[in-house]
Amino acid sequence: MKLLGQLYRDRLAALSLFFIASILIVGILAPLFAPHDPEEVHMELRYAASSSEYWLGNDQLGRCILSRIIYGIRPSVLWVLAALTLSVGIGTVIGFISGYFKGKTDAVLMRICDIMLSFPGYVMTLAVIGILGVGLEHILLAFALIKWAWFARIIRTSVMQYADADYVKFSKTLGVRSITIMLKHLIPVSLPDIAVISSSSFGSMILQISGFSFLGLGIQAPKAEWGMMLNEARAVMFSKPELMLAPGIAIVLVVSAINFLADALQIALDPKLMTSRQKQEQSSAWTVKLQGKEVA
Template sequence: MKLLRQLCRDRLAATCLFFISAVLIAGLLAPFITPNDPNEVLMELRFAGSSSAYWLGNDHLGRCILSRILYGIRPSVLWVLIALFISVGIGTIIGFVAGYFKGKTDAVLMRICDVMLSFPGYVMTLAVIGILGVGLENILIAFVLMKWAWFARIIRTSVMQYADADYVKFSKTLGIRNINIMIKHIVPAALPDIAVISSSSFGSMILQISGFSFLGLGVQAPTAEWGMMLNEARAVMFSKPELMLAPGIATILVVSAVNFLSDALQIALDPKLMTSRQKQKQSAAAAAKLIGKEVA
């Protein structure tokens, strides 16, 4: 609740949080709020402009662009969010075990992470696609395989600094079980770091799945997805450039909102950054006041 209040004090962060929440809700309720069937082909409405029935017009097959944008939230945002949760979950477990127990356990787990991280992310994704084939499910599997080791290494570094704290050593001396120590003491301390790295990766994963779909390696037609919609509009990008606006703007807005919210979250969770930002605001206010006096 305290974190939420801090984010709400920042107008930009509050706006981004509201926008992202609205997008997620719209994706969940897409079957109930879309005005038309996203896959209904109406060739007589091919490239039709906006109207009362089709607010954003129709694409090259006469399908409702607005309905496809709303349905595209699911693969472009919701399924990416699920893949992110799975990756963070696996990375958190391995990072906690490696950072808390250290020694041989840490060495073995980190060598496995080093092997996974030795492959470039896009090469790993293309390898998974080449083995399993194109499709949304295979892209999400590639995301999990590509991201968990990175999360594990970062979370392990965060856990190691808390595992050496005096209150953790005191709990060990009292004979409290390791699992209880991690849940009660280390998880709350490391949770802000996990939240920051998760939010910062969310935007890049949205861009990646849209990029693979744009290249024809991700979501396949007729499934609605923002990158796929951009790919379909590419053939008429000079004669009908407006067809690229809706999916392009949707992607830009969501990714920008995620990035702004990630920055605000990092500032809210780091007292040093919060103090620095407050000083900057005070300096800016003082400078504006001084300029106003000089002008007067």
């Protein structure tokens, strides 16, 4: 509740949170919000302009662009969120085990992470696509297999900061089980770091999945996806540039909102950044007051 209160006081963060929540709801309930079938072809409406029935017009096959934008939320945002959750979940388990037990366990797990991180992410993703074939599910699988190592390293560092705390040592002395110590003492203090890295990675994964779909490696026609919609509109980008605006603006707005929210979360969860921001706001307020007095 305290975190929500801090985000609510930041207007940009509150607006971003509301926008992201609305996008997720619209994506989940796409059949209720989409005015038409996103795959329904009407060649007589090919490249038709916006109208009262088709608010954003029609594409090269006469399909409703607005409906395709709405259904495109699922692969572009919801499925990416699912892959992110899986990656963070695996990374959290590995990071907690490595940071808590340390020693040989930490050494073995971190060497595995080093091996995974030694390969460039895009190269590994392309390798998975080359082996399994094109498709959104294969890209998301590649994300889950690759990004967990990065999350594990960051979460391990966070856990190691608290693993030697006095209350953790006292719990060990009392014979409390390791899993209980992690759940009761370590997870609550590590949640801020997990939330920040998850939110900051969310936007980059959306951009990556859109980029792969734009190249024809992601979701395949006739399914709707924002990156693929940009690719389909590329052939008429000079004669019909408005076809690229809707999916392009959708990607920009969602990624920008996620980045704004990630910055706000980092400030809200880090006391040092919060104090620094409050000082800046106070300094700005005093500057405005002094300028007002000088004018008067």
